[in-house]
Amino acid sequence: MYRSSSLTRRTPLGRWGLAAGVLALSAVALTGCGLQPSTSYVPALGPGSITPLDGAEGVELTVTSKSFTEQLLLGKIAVLAGTAAGFDVTDLSNLPGSQPTRELLLSGQADVLWEYTGTAWLTYLGQEESISDQDEMWQAVHDLDIDNGLTWGTPAPMNNTFAMAVRSEAVVELGGITTMSELAALPVEDRTFCVEAEFNSRPDGMNPMLARYGLERGAADGVPDSNIGIYDTGAIYSATDDGACNFGEVFTTDGRLDALDLIVLVDDLAFFPAYNVAPVFFTETIEAHPGLEEIFAEISPKLTDEVLRGLNRQVDVDGDEPADVAYAWMIEEGFITDPTS
Structure with missing residues (x-):
């Protein structure tokens, strides 16, 4: 997970210049690693507990994520959720570094990102005093990011600190x-x-x-x-x-x-800051489609430390593809179905 000692806050780049720069950076990184773009593989799915939202048909929804295992998994979960909800999803997951994903969201070039409360508080929002209480940390970043045009959705129990x-x-x-x-x-x-x-x-x-x-x-x-x-x-x-x-x-x-x-070991004196993950939305997107936030609110409670350790292990230890692991988990939880079965 990205951990930065920098506490400076950056200003978003121009809308189109940012998108072009991030996409170029992503393309270079993927080409250099010999990987396919993250858009190249999304398994076919059927509706489960997530069904198409009214007004979603034909609407573009862009998902972004960082490039480490857990973020790739969460990015694919978001892609699958958005697809099941009826949106035309663009997958911009697997971007190198935290700042490019943040800038895409701030500019409105991305609509949703799973982000960590501690990363936002310490790195993006420039706060120097960490907060170990998970609810307090979420509320703090939620309240500050509203002014940035971002809305923090329901946090998950998982705390990747x-x-x-x-x-x-x-x-x-x-x-x-x-x-x-x-x-x-x-x-x-x-x-x-x-x-x-x-x-x-x-x-x-x-x-x-x-x-x-x-x-x-x-x-x-x-x-x-x-x-x-x-x-x-x-x-x-x-x-x-x-x-x-x-x-x-x-x-x-x-x-x-x-x-x-x-x-x-149990951090019984609560030294480490909270790093709960939560979906963060470009506010205009959920104002237009409030049902999207409700869908992610159903997913978040299922994302515990134990669940993410198991999913991460399937990728990092067993060598499975993040998209396949996310797909299987979404089916297991009943959010989507496999149309071929």
């Missing part, structure tokens, strides 16, 4: 640890961490996290610098599982948590 995880085999060895408050009771030599470079230095990262839990970075009786290893994001999961450290910095909906049987 930072966390510290421990390999399951080490839990007993470490005294049955389940919460982050228990880190302070461990011997110094057991307080070992694998983190990415950004988290190690960001103002809401490693040092303030340790301080919140009563541990001083660099202190002999706290967490010595030699106890902290810096890794690429993906390597943290395997390093933690292999025992290179006892505690690895992870994201709470990553499919590798289940695949490697890593146990997430």
Whole structure:
């Protein structure tokens, strides 16, 4: 998931210049990776609990998303939902970076994006104080983004925030640890961490996290610098599982948590900001088609941490296509049907 230390707010580009620039950037990125455009594959579907909305026929609806696994899945879910609702859907998912998707939505070149509350609050809206309460965070970004012409829909339970995880085999060895408050009771030599470079230095990262839990970075009786290893994001999961450290910095909906049987410690002092996902709409779109917001409000409650870990795992571990995984889940939940069965 995109995590930026930048707290600056950017101004939207011109309507047509932005669209051309983003599409060109997307085309280059896709070509360079040898992938097909995201518009090339959308499975055929039939109506389920989502049925065509009055006035949707012939109306264009553009969906966008970022380019990492979870966003690809959510983007395809949005594409399938919009198609089932009767819109002519343009799929602009799989864009590299958070800012291009945000700019498309702000300009009205996209109509809907699944976005994270913490990303909007800290990165787009320029707020420096994080909010750990999930309802409070959603309300805060909702209220600020209204003035930007964006409307935040019903948030999902899934909260893809930072966390510290421990390999399951080490839990007993470490005294049955389940919460982050228990880190302070461990011997110094057991307080070992694998983190990415950004988290190690960001103002809401490693040092303030340790301080919140009563541990001083660099202190002999706290967490010595030699106890902290810096890794690429993906390597943290395997390093933690292999025992290179006892505690690895992870994201709470990553499919590798289940695949490697890593146990997430409870953030019992509520240090990490909320990163719940919610559909964000170009306000003019849902003013014209209010039923669209209601459809996404039916989908959101089904998107839990456990569900997203399972879906992400199917892509990242099992190698399945995001569109196929999203399609199967939408059918399983009864939102759509398979017209060939």
